[in-house]
Amino acid sequence: MLSLPTLASLLLLAVPRTVYADPCVAFDIDFNLLAFGFGGKDFNAGPQDSWTSGDATDITASGRPPFDGVGTTCYLAQFFNAVYVLNGDKANPSDVHIYDATKKSWSTQKVTAGTFDTSSFKAILDHDTNVFYAISHGEMWSLDLGEQTVAKSDALSWTDVQTTPYGSDYDPTMALAQNHIHFIGVPDVPAGSVDIFVIHFSFFQPQPQSYSGASAFPATHGQTASFFQSEGVQQEFAFIPDDGSMTYVINVENNSTSTLAGPTSKDPKAQYAASITALVQLDSTGAVSFIPYKQGDASTNSAAKWATVAKIAAVAPAGTSASGTGSGASATGASGVGTAPAGTRLPASGTATGSASSQTGGAAAGSNGAFANAASFGSLASALLAALAFLQ
Numbered sequence: 001m002l003s004l005p006t007l008a009s010l011l012l013l014a015v016p017r018t019v020y021a022d023p024c025v026a027f028d029i030d031f032n033l034l035a036f037g038f039g040g041k042d043f044n045a046g047p048q049d050s051w052t053s054g055d056a057t058d059i060t061a062s063g064r065p066p067f068d069g070v071g072t073t074c075y076l077a078q079f080f081n082a083v084y085v086l087n088g089d090k091a092n093p094s095d096v097h098i099y100d101a102t103k104k105s106w107s108t109q110k111v112t113a114g115t116f117d118t119s120s121f122k123a124i125l126d127h128d129t130n131v132f133y134a135i136s137h138g139e140m141w142s143l144d145l146g147e148q149t150v151a152k153s154d155a156l157s158w159t160d161v162q163t164t165p166y167g168s169d170y171d172p173t174m175a176l177a178q179n180h181i182h183f184i185g186v187p188d189v190p191a192g193s194v195d196i197f198v199i200h201f202s203f204f205q206p207q208p209q210s211y212s213g214a215s216a217f218p219a220t221h222g223q224t225a226s227f228f229q230s231e232g233v234q235q236e237f238a239f240i241p242d243d244g245s246m247t248y249v250i251n252v253e254n255n256s257t258s259t260l261a262g263p264t265s266k267d268p269k270a271q272y273a274a275s276i277t278a279l280v281q282l283d284s285t286g287a288v289s290f291i292p293y294k295q296g297d298a299s300t301n302s303a304a305k306w307a308t309v310a311k312i313a314a315v316a317p318a319g320t321s322a323s324g325t326g327s328g329a330s331a332t333g334a335s336g337v338g339t340a341p342a343g344t345r346l347p348a349s350g351t352a353t354g355s356a357s358s359q360t361g362g363a364a365a366g367s368n369g370a371f372a373n374a375a376s377f378g379s380l381a382s383a384l385l386a387a388l389a390f391l392q
């Protein structure tokens with residue numbers, strides 16, 4: 001018969017390696033890559049030409065959110081060199097945490113959510129108006145961040161804009177470019193076409209827009225990130241279907257599509273951020289990788305390859321990004337979030353991190369299921385441990 005300690009350790013091994021919190025990645029206006037909530041810390045990986053070696057700089061500062069939420073996303077406000085974090089604090093899910101990337105300081109903006117569901121939405125931050133537009137359960141909402149680099153004492157409010165024409169079953173895949181929100185995979189809209197919301201006129205364009213190109217992007221769910229320009233609005237966005245087979249780049253100036261390699265980590269829960277010259281993937285194990293990009297240079301782009309952002313991996317190896325809070329985490333101890341190699345996150349306990357993309361994402365529907373799973377496993381584990389103790 002197995003000894004009780006052996007049984008107990010087998011039991012501990014069986015505890016799901018749930019990742020309880022989500023990091024996010026974003027850029028500052030100089031396109032240094034910022035990585036927030038990695039193993040309880042925040043890092044600056046510097047400019048793109050430095051990502052493949054060395055150590056990212058620890059920029060963890062007071063006033064930061066705990067990064068213990070699920071579906072955490074962050075967004076660069078390019079005019080203000082500010083990063084806005086949604087769902088960075090699970091105890092206060094409607095708070096917007098503001099990182100002033102110039103002053104390297106944090107503040108917390110209180111937000112009245114009203115009936116807006118902070119646990120189930122996708123959002124983009126409009127470049128010119130600095131207004132968030134979010135879709136939740138088929139309804140469009142907005143949240144105006146004005147010119148903020150720091151929180152105001154008065155709470156902001158999510159405002160109900162209007163009902164989308166897409167139905168509440170549509171799981172939004174939305175991307176910003178040229179002050180238009182592009183919706184991929186809308187029911188009855190074919191591959192290679194999107195439906196459009198024109199922000200300045202608060203108008204859902206009735207006809208889909210099609211895009212030319214050798215390969216039409218599929219009309220499926222996926223993740224997006226808008227490429228910045230050195231100034232002005234975004235003109236192109238990347239679309240990565242959930243199967244990760246390809247990266248499509250949609251140009252909304254001449255309405256064309258081009259392609260880049262699909263990410264190495266095929267992860268429907270990865271999130272993405274883009275600078276002017278790179279697309280970055282943060283997968284759900286906390287691994288960060290990138291592919292270089294050059295607008296208008298098809299031959300360079302078709303040869304481009306994904307590579308690890310070694311500078312982040314050096315200070316925050318994949319699998320350690322979560323802060324490990326939550327019931328059940330104590331049962332697994334340090335190994336719980338520390339040792340799972342890339343790609344081993346169990347679907348059953350996955351936290352639906354990143355159906356969100358950094359520039360265009362939001363929280364995923366049903367993401368709180370992970371807590372329920374963890375809690376019930378936790379109680380099961382304690383019951384079994386209690387039984388073992390009794391036998392002893």
Ligand SMILES: *[C@@H]1O[C@H](CO)[C@@H](O)[C@H](O)[C@H]1NC(C)=O
Pocket residue numbers: 196209252253254255
């Ligand atoms: C591209 O699509 C947009 C949105 O439908 C449209 O306003 C614009 O005229 C199109 N551009 C070209 C060059 O066809």
Ligand SMILES: *[C@@H]1O[C@H](CO)[C@@H](O)[C@H](O)[C@H]1NC(C)=O
Pocket residue numbers: 212251254255256295296297298
């Ligand atoms: C559209 O513009 C992009 C970016 O400049 C360029 O790479 C692409 O070749 C253009 N496509 C067409 C069909 O003109």
